[in-house]
Structure formats: structure tokens, C-alpha cells
Amino acid sequence: xxxPPPTRRPATTPGGQASPGSVPGPPSGGPExxxxxxxxxxxxxxxxxxxxxxxxxxxxxxxxxxxxAIAGFLLYRGINAIKVDQGNFLTTAGxxxxxxxxxxxxxxxxxxTVLSSIVAMVIAVPVGVGVALFISHYAPRRLAQLxxxxxxxxxxxxxxxxxxxxxxxLVPKMMGIHTWLGSYLGWVPVFNQSQPGAYPRxxxxxxxxLAIMVLPIITAMSREVFLQTPRAHEEAALAxxxxxxxxxxxxxxxxxxPGVISGSMLALGRALGETMxxxxxxxxxxxxxxxxxxxxxxxxxxxxIANGFGEASRPVGVDALIASGLVLFVITLIVNGIARWxxxxxxxxxxxxx
Amino acid sequence: xxxxxxxxxxxxxxxxxxxxxxxxRRLPRWAPWLFLVVAAAVGSGIxxxxxxKSHLQWGLIAAAVFVVGQWAVSASVEGRRRATDRLALSxxxxxFLLALVPLVAVLAYTISKGAGKLNGYFLTHSMNGVSALxxxxxxxxxxxxTLEQVGIATLISVPVALLTAVYLVEYGRGKLAKAxxxxxxxxxxxxxxxxxxxxxxxWLLTLGFNYSGFAGALxxxxxxxxxxxxxxxxxxxxxxxxxxxxxxxxxxxxxxTILKVVLPTALSGITTGVMLAIARVAGETAPVLLLxxxxxxxxxxxxxxxxxxxxxxxxxxxxxxxxFSTERAWAGALLLIIIxxxxxxxxxxxxxxxxxxNSR
Amino acid sequence: MAKRIxxxxxxxxxxxxxxxxxISMTVEPRSVTAFIGPSxxxxxxxxxxxxxxxxxxxxxRVDGRVLLDDEDLYAPQVDPVAVRRTVGMVFQxxxxxxxxxxxxxxxxxLKLNGVRKADLDDVVEKSxxxxxxxxxxxxxxxxxxxxxxxxxxxxxxxxxxxxxxxAVLLMDEPCSALDPISTLAIEDLMGSLKERxxxxxxxxxxxxxxxxxxxTAFFNLEGPGRPGTLIEMDATxxxxxxxxxxxxxxxxxxxxx
Numbered sequence: 001x002x003x004p005p006p007t008r009r010p011a012t013t014p015g016g017q018a019s020p021g022s023v024p025g026p027p028s029g030g031p032e033x034x035x036x037x038x039x040x041x042x043x044x045x046x047x048x049x050x051x052x053x054x055x056x057x058x059x060x061x062x063x064x065x066x067x068x069a070i071a072g073f074l075l076y077r078g079i080n081a082i083k084v085d086q087g088n089f090l091t092t093a094g095x096x097x098x099x100x101x102x103x104x105x106x107x108x109x110x111x112x113t114v115l116s117s118i119v120a121m122v123i124a125v126p127v128g129v130g131v132a133l134f135i136s137h138y139a140p141r142r143l144a145q146l147x148x149x150x151x152x153x154x155x156x157x158x159x160x161x162x163x164x165x166x167x168x169x170l171v172p173k174m175m176g177i178h179t180w181l182g183s184y185l186g187w188v189p190v191f192n193q194s195q196p197g198a199y200p201r202x203x204x205x206x207x208x209x210l211a212i213m214v215l216p217i218i219t220a221m222s223r224e225v226f227l228q229t230p231r232a233h234e235e236a237a238l239a240x241x242x243x244x245x246x247x248x249x250x251x252x253x254x255x256x257x258p259g260v261i262s263g264s265m266l267a268l269g270r271a272l273g274e275t276m277x278x279x280x281x282x283x284x285x286x287x288x289x290x291x292x293x294x295x296x297x298x299x300x301x302x303x304x305i306a307n308g309f310g311e312a313s314r315p316v317g318v319d320a321l322i323a324s325g326l327v328l329f330v331i332t333l334i335v336n337g338i339a340r341w342x343x344x345x346x347x348x349x350x351x352x353x354x
Numbered sequence: 355x356x357x358x359x360x361x362x363x364x365x366x367x368x369x370x371x372x373x374x375x376x377x378x379r380r381l382p383r384w385a386p387w388l389f390l391v392v393a394a395a396v397g398s399g400i401x402x403x404x405x406x407k408s409h410l411q412w413g414l415i416a417a418a419v420f421v422v423g424q425w426a427v428s429a430s431v432e433g434r435r436r437a438t439d440r441l442a443l444s445x446x447x448x449x450f451l452l453a454l455v456p457l458v459a460v461l462a463y464t465i466s467k468g469a470g471k472l473n474g475y476f477l478t479h480s481m482n483g484v485s486a487l488x489x490x491x492x493x494x495x496x497x498x499x500t501l502e503q504v505g506i507a508t509l510i511s512v513p514v515a516l517l518t519a520v521y522l523v524e525y526g527r528g529k530l531a532k533a534x535x536x537x538x539x540x541x542x543x544x545x546x547x548x549x550x551x552x553x554x555x556x557w558l559l560t561l562g563f564n565y566s567g568f569a570g571a572l573x574x575x576x577x578x579x580x581x582x583x584x585x586x587x588x589x590x591x592x593x594x595x596x597x598x599x600x601x602x603x604x605x606x607x608x609x610x611t612i613l614k615v616v617l618p619t620a621l622s623g624i625t626t627g628v629m630l631a632i633a634r635v636a637g638e639t640a641p642v643l644l645l646x647x648x649x650x651x652x653x654x655x656x657x658x659x660x661x662x663x664x665x666x667x668x669x670x671x672x673x674x675x676x677x678f679s680t681e682r683a684w685a686g687a688l689l690l691i692i693i694x695x696x697x698x699x700x701x702x703x704x705x706x707x708x709x710x711x712n713s714r
Numbered sequence: 715m716a717k718r719i720x721x722x723x724x725x726x727x728x729x730x731x732x733x734x735x736x737i738s739m740t741v742e743p744r745s746v747t748a749f750i751g752p753s754x755x756x757x758x759x760x761x762x763x764x765x766x767x768x769x770x771x772x773x774x775r776v777d778g779r780v781l782l783d784d785e786d787l788y789a790p791q792v793d794p795v796a797v798r799r800t801v802g803m804v805f806q807x808x809x810x811x812x813x814x815x816x817x818x819x820x821x822x823x824l825k826l827n828g829v830r831k832a833d834l835d836d837v838v839e840k841s842x843x844x845x846x847x848x849x850x851x852x853x854x855x856x857x858x859x860x861x862x863x864x865x866x867x868x869x870x871x872x873x874x875x876x877x878x879x880x881a882v883l884l885m886d887e888p889c890s891a892l893d894p895i896s897t898l899a900i901e902d903l904m905g906s907l908k909e910r911x912x913x914x915x916x917x918x919x920x921x922x923x924x925x926x927x928x929x930t931a932f933f934n935l936e937g938p939g940r941p942g943t944l945i946e947m948d949a950t951x952x953x954x955x956x957x958x959x960x961x962x963x964x965x966x967x968x969x970x971x
Binding site (some may be wrong): 375376377378379380435436 | 782785787789791792793795796797800826
């Protein structure tokens with residue numbers, strides 16, 4: 001089952017050849033300094049080495065098994081639920097798995113999950129990149145280091161704290177902006193308010209909380225790449241007569257783009273899967289709706305699992321939640337896959353450089 | 355997009371490359387401060403005149419006046435390029451302030467709400483027999499739960515993650531290593547609730563075990579593993595090959611080289627990574643909610659019966675929705691922040707003190 | 715377009731450390747002036763004060779005057795951005811923008827300085843020809859600039875710098891990262907560029923200074939632990955055959971540095 005061992009093992013028989021005092025230097029593949037495939041790849045020779053290699057390879061394989069098991073078990077329990085579902089699991093909007101005739105589907109949940117994450121990204125990406133630029137290219141160096149630290153620490157605040165703060169502090173404060181958006185931009189479908197003045201425990205507020213939560217992720221990763229912009233490129237731009245902003249646009253942003261993208265995608269993955277903050281902030285419902293400003297119409301997959309678990313029936317109710325979790329799993333896999341693909345593609349272009 | 359379009363009118367059309375004089379008309383150094391004062395005045399003026407209650411709105415008006423006003427004045431005096439440069443500066447500065455406000459607000463509000471309740475009594479009592487309406491009770495049982503669950507998760511995940519990282523760096527070539535690297539990435543992206551659902555369907559539903567701290571720890575371990583693999587991998591790659599060669603050249607077998615030379619060299623970096631991972635999972639609520647279930651009483655045995663945990667305590671107390679329970683939720687949240695932040699700061703200080711010299 | 719540079723009693727600092735002290739000199743237009751001297755004597759620092767690139771480094775500052783045809787670069791109303799556009803620079807290591815094609819690299823400065831799109835093709839071709847690079851790259855203008863060889867990259871950077879038609883071209887050891895053949899190509903190029911620009915080149919290579927420059931300035935430290943300064947400046951032949959100062963002779967004959 002295991003693929004062939006990592007390197008062409010030297011032809012020496014493991015164990016037998018371990019004559020004492022034999023130089024451990026690789027017989028083949030001598031002096032290539034920068035990379036030592038032969039140096040790293042040698043596992044055979046002594047019993048201890050074989051045991052250690054076995055252990056470490058076993059750990060890696062265990063990790064693969066865990067991933068496979070996650071997919072497998074979610075699929076297995078999820079299919080159980082989908083089999084007894086009286087509605088279409090993918091297109092049904094309601095969520096009623098606990099009765100005698102379970103009818104449930106992820107349509108509304110997926111829409112809610114995606115919408116709240118889009119709101120979060122629309123807010124967090126520009127602001128996060130701005131903060132990163134401020135720290136990397138505008139703030140004085142000492143201050144910048146301190147700020148970088150603070151942002152890193154804020155990334156560590158647990159989501160349940162953001163949830164608590166979101167519902168008790170932020171939600172009341174969001175009233176004004178809901179009214180404002182609803183009355184001035186109500187003609188845009190997403191800002192249409194069907195119940196003006198309703199307490200704003202909405203997808204929009206959830207999106208704002210998510211934005212605050214993922215902002216440090218975007219900032220940290222963008223700042224890291226912005227700081228790595230080669231000084232030579234910045235100076236080249238300045239020497240051509242670029243202003244600071246033009247220098248950033250010609251040298252820093254193109255160089256940092258892959259980092260910004262992968263940071264944003266990581267943040268998106270986090271926003272899609274965030275559970276507690278959304279569960280605490282939002283007032284949930286199960287309609288397929290684009291109305292960000294209406295409470296009680298929508299929720300996200302993860303929040304629904306947390307809120308619905310307490311009263312979920314066994315086994316169908318719980319299995320239904322697991323099935324929705326599988327959908328979330330697939331969505332986050334796709335997002336992460338896209339991120340990696342983008343970064344890899346950019347790397348190729350830049351790689352042809354050196 | 356192009357500065358070409360923005361500025362071409364400023365220059366004679368004949369020359370392909372416009373001539374620029376060295377001396378440009380420029381706004382004085384104090385101009386931004388003047389704009390700031392004017393904008394603040396205009397903002398509060400409009401705000402007061404229109405009777406806007408929220409001072410946030412005053413600030414937003416002032417910010418808009420500042421950005422637009424400075425851009426317009428600068429464009430007419432200094433030209434579009436300078437104006438754009440100033441605009442970028444004010445937008446970057448504004449985004450920074452905008453980001454700082456909520457992040458500071460979270461900390462400040464939690465401290466102001468939670469500090470009063472966070473005392474010795476709170477730390478040393480459980481919620482056994484305390485109703486939502488009582489002004490007593492504490493977090494002791496949840497602390498025990500968090501400690502045990504995170505501890506077990508660490509014990510499970512760290513050895514596996516360390517060995518995996520060693521495999522990837524020291525032995526790993528070929529398909530298996532590539533697959534592991536890829537799936538570690540995949541695992542990093544798994545939402546915590548999905549990890550919780552997996553253990554739920556595997557450990558509880560399929561194997562038939564009951565809610566327990568251990569079940570929660572299994573999920574936390576899944577969340578920790580990829581993080582630790584990643585950070586350990588990075589640290590091991592920083593260990594110079596010369597060290598490995600030197601040891602191997604002395605006839606030390608490979609596995610002893612790794613144990614005695616490579617790992618100790620990278621130890622502080624690895625520890626930092628582990629501590630950051632612990633800090634992250636200590637705040638996880640979702641999997642605990644599904645697997646540990648919650649318990650008002652002290653349960654010291656992580657292997658049998660429901661437990662509580664600090665984040666779960668916060669969630670439950672919030673859910674009860676009474677004055678005193680909400681106070682307990684805030685105090686719990688503050689305690690959680692303190693613990694997580696301390697771990698973070700400690701990890702970073704350690705990393706800085708013992709940073710390998712060739713880290714860049 | 716080429717302009718004369720007059721430097722009057724210039725000091726340059728990094729934070730509190732004085733790196734260059736009391737330099738006065740005149741650089742003639744339409745000529746090549748070489749700066750030579752041992753490492754760390756402030757040649758490059760001084761060069762960077764001539765287009766206000768020195769102050770880009772945090773904490774760095776300059777005292778004194780640099781006149782470009784009677785206009786002081788450090789006068790309060792002067793815009794450093796305009797200075798750098800008028801005084802171009804080529805760096806030690808070729809530094810084309812890695813995400814841009816050959817064409818975009820040359821056009822980068824033009825776009826910033828407001829050249830109309832319609833004129834861009836012309837100016838790019840003219841600049842590449844001016845840098846003796848057109849024949850080699852005309853078929854791959856859309857390929858990444860960083861894909862060229864080191865010598866070609868450096869000429870690409872020269873094309874990028876001359877595209878905005880500066881008055882002065884500063885070159886900070888432009889050949890130190892290149893092989894002998896590429897070096898020769900760039901030295902040839904300097905001969906033709908000096909018809910249009912004032913050229914200042916910092917070099918470690920004394921043969922190079924002797925080959926390409928009309929005038930040579932010798933820099934050295936004022937003393938151990940002291941800032942660098944200008945020791946003497948004269949016609950290149952004079953400096954290399956009959957220098958006025960003993961230190962210069964010692965350096966040129968290889969007795970130190």
C-alpha cells in the first residue's frame with residue numbers, strides 16, 4: 001500500500017552492511033552542496049535507523065488515514081441522512097430533519113454561508129491589505145514592529161469571544177447602518193429591507209464580525225510578503241521618479257500579489273467554517289434569500305450545526321447535520337484548492353525569472 | 355489604471371516624454387494637519403447641524419471631507435500624481451484606524467465587562483447547583499476540562515506531528531511525501547466544526563462511546579496536527595545541512611543525528627509552534643460543544659462522562675441570557691483571552707530569544 | 715538635455731554616523747565621470763545623494779548643495795520625485811521588475827511620467843536601441859524581463875532609465891555582477907550614451923575607469939573610523955599617469971584598497 005520508499009535506497013542490504021566504522025557518507029551522489037537528496041534520503045543501514053524511519057513514515061501515513069477517515073465517515077453518515085430525506089438535499093431550503101417525515105436541504109445554508117463570507121471578504125481584504133501596507137511601508141519602523149505584534153495577538157482571540165462581543169456590543173450598534181443602507185441603497189437587492197427597524201441580527205452583521213475576525217490573517221500574510229519585496233525593485237521604481245504610492249504599485253503590489261491572494265483565501269476558508277461567532281450573532285432562518293439586512297431569514301452551515309445539535313434527533317437529525325458538514329468540507333476544500341492553484345501558477349511566472 | 359492618462363494634460367504634447375521642472379508647487383508640510391482640523395470641524399459642524407446622534411457618523415463625515423478635500427486641493431496645486439500619492443496615504447491610514455477600532459473595542463469591552471467578576475471565588479468554584487439567576491458560581495470545572503482536553507490533545511498530536519515533520523524534512527522524497535504535504539495543507543483548512551463532526555460520527559455514533567473530554571481532545575488533536583507539522587517542518591528546514599553532515603561524518607547513525615543534533619537545534623522554534631497551536635485550540639468551542647457536551651459539575655475524569663471547557667462555559671452562560679449569567683460569560687471570556695494571550699506572548703518571546711541566526 | 719552638476723560642501727549621514735564629508739566637485743555634461751576608491755569610502759553613498767536616493771534609507775540625510783544647471787536639488791521647494799526622474803540611476807545588480815515583461819519594464823517609467831499610449835511603442839524601441847538591446851530582444855518583448863541573461867538585464871535597466879530621458883545617468887558599479895563580455899558591451903554603450911547624457915559611474919575596477927571615463931574622482935576615508943571624502947579629481951589621464959596626491963598614486967598602483 002505504501003508507495004515506493006522516498007529515495008532510491010542504496011543497494012546496500014539494510015542491517016547487514018553496517019560494518020562498524022564504515023563511512024556514513026553516501027557512496028553515490030557525492031558533493032552537490034545545496035541539496036542533499038542522498039544525505040537526507042539514507043535510511044537503511046542500522047536497525048535504529050529502520051525503526052525511526054518506520055515510525056516517522058508511520059506518523060505521516062496515520063495523518064493520511066485520518067484525512068481519509070474524515071471524508072469517509074462524513075460521507076457514510078451523511079448518505080444515511082440523505083437516504084431518508086424526503087426533500088432534495090441540495091435544493092431544498094428548509095431544515096426539518098427531526099420529525100417523522102424529515103425534509104431538509106442545504107440550499108439556504110449554502111447561500112447564507114457564501115453571502116456572509118462574501119460580506120466579510122469585501123470588507124476585510126481591502127482593509128487588511130491597507131493595514132499591511134501601513135505596517136510595511138508607511139509606519140516608522142519601531143511602531144511597525146509593535147503593530148505587527150498586536151495584529152498577530154488579535155488573531156489569537158477565540159471566536160467565542162468575538163461572538164459574545166458581536167451579539168452584546170456590536171449588534172445594537174449596527175442598527176444605524178442597517179437603516180441607512182436600507183433606505184438609501186434599498187434598491188440594490190442585497191440591501192433590500194423587508195422589515196425596516198428589525199433588530200439587526202442579520203447575515204450582514206455576521207459578515208462584519210467575520211471580517212473583524214479574519215482581518216488579522218489577511219494582514220499578517222500580506223505584511224509578510226510586502227516586507228519581502230526586494231529593496232532593489234523598490235529603489236528601481238523610486239529612481240525612475242515614482243512617488244511612494246507609484247513605487248508600491250509598480251514594485252510592492254505585483255510582488256506581493258500571491259501572498260495577498262493566499263492570505264485572503266485562507267481567511268475565506270476561516271470565514272466559511274466559522275461557527276460560534278455566527279451562531280451567536282445571527283437570528284436564524286432557512287430561506288434562500290439575498291437580503292443581507294433581514295434577520296431570521298438565513299444562517300450558515302456551521303452555525304446551524306452548533307445551534308441545531310442540541311435538539312437534533314438520533315440518528316436522522318444528527319446525520320443530517322453531518323451531511324451539511326460534508327458540504328461545508330467540500331466547499332472549503334474547493335476554496336483552498338483554488339488558492340493553492342493560483343499561488344502555484346504565479347510562482348511559475350516568477351520562477352522563470354530567476 | 356495608468357498614470358499616463360492622469361497626467362498627460364499637465365505636459366506639452368510635442369515631447370514624447372514630458373519635461374518636468376525640479377521645483378514643483380507643493381503643499382506645505384503642515385497642510386495635512388490643517389486639513390485634519392478643518393475636516394474635524396466640518397464633520398462635527400454637519401453632524402451637529404443635522405442632529406446626528408452617533409459620533410461615529412460625525413467621524414465618518416469628517417474622514418470623507420478630509421480624504422476628498424485633500425485630494426481636490428492637492429490635485430489643483432501639486433498635480434494629480436501627488437494628489438494620488440496623498441490619497442493613498444490617507445486611505446491606508448484610514449484602513450489602519452478602521453481596523454484598530456473593532457480590535458481594540460473587543461479587548462476593551464471584554465475587560466470592562468469581565469474584570470469585576472474575575473476573582474478568586476470565580477476561579478475556584480464550579481456551577482454545580484447554581485441557577486442562571488444566582489450571582490455565584492464559577493469556572494473551576496471548565497478550567498479543569500480545558501486543561502485536560504488540551505493536554506490530551508497535545509499528547510496525541512505533538513508526537514505524530516513531530517514524526518511527520520521529521521519524515522518530510524529528513525527522509526521525505528517521492529509520492530508519499532508529496533501526498534502528506536498536500537494533505538497537511540488540506541487538513542489546515544478543515545473547519546473546527548467539521549473535525550468535531552468527524553469524531554462525532556466515528557467515536558460516538560459508530561464506535562458507540564459517550565460524550566467525554568477525551569472525544570473533544572481527539573477533535574482538538576486533529577486541529578493541532580497540521581499546524582504543528584507545518585511549523586516544525588519550517589524549523590527543521592532552518593537547521594543547516596552542515597550540522598547534519600558533521601554528525602554523520604563522525605559515524606553517528608542517521609536516527610541519532612536527528613534526535614541528538616537536528617531536533618535539539620530546532621527545539622525552541624518547535625516549542626513556539628506547539629504553544630501557538632495550543633493557544634489556538636484552547637479557544638475552540640464548536641467541537642467541544644458536539645463532543646464534550648458541557649457539564650455544570652466538576653468532572654475530573656476526561657475519559658468518562660461530559661465535561662465542560664472554558665469556551666463552552668462562555669457560550670452556555672451567554673445562552674442563559676440573564677444578568678448574572680452574562681456577567682459570568684464575560685468573566686470567562688476575559689479569562690480565556692488572558693490565557694490565550696499569555697501563551698502567545700510566551701511563545702513569541704521564546705521565539706525571539708532563541709531565534710536561529712540564519713532565519714532569513 | 716545633458717546637464718552640469720556642481721556639488722558644494724556636501725555631507726551625508728546615516729542616522730548619527732557621518733558617511734561622507736565636505737565634498738565639492740563639478741561634473742561636466744556630455745562626459746563620463748568615474749568615482750574610484752577603496753570599499754566603504756562613500757563613493758556609492760555620495761552617488762546616491764546626486765538624485766536624492768540617499769534619503770530613501772530610514773534615518774539618512776544630507777547637508778550641502780547639489781546644483782543641477784544652477785538649480786539646487788536640495789532646495790525646500792524641490793520635489794525629490796522630479797529630481798529622480800531628471801537624474802536616472804542604474805544599480806549594481808540588474809533589477810528588472812520580475813512580474814513585468816521586457817516591454818513593460820522599459821515602459822514602467824514612461825507610464826508614470828505621462829507618456830501617451832500611442833507614443834509608447836516608439837519610445838520603448840528607441841530606448842532599447844539606445845541600450846544596444848533592441849536586436850536581441852525585439853522578438854521577445856512580451857517575455858518576462860527577468861528571463862534575460864545578466865548582461866541583457868543590466869542593459870534592460872539602462873534602457874528603462876534612459877527611456878524617461880533624464881539629464882544625468884548615475885551608474886553604481888553597473889558591471890560588478892557581470893561577466894567580461896557583458897561588461898564590455900556596457901562599456902561600449904557608455905561611449906555612445908555620453909553624447910546625450912551626463913554620466914557618472916562608480917567602479918571598483920580601475921582599468922574600467924581608465925577605459926571609459928573622461929574625468930576621474932578618487933575617494934578615500936579621511937582617516938581610520940572617519941567619513942569618506944574626495945581626495946582629488948582631474949582628467950582621467952592625469953589621475954592615472956601623474957596624480958597630484960600620494961594616496962591616489964598608492965591606490966592606483968595597487969598598494970592598498
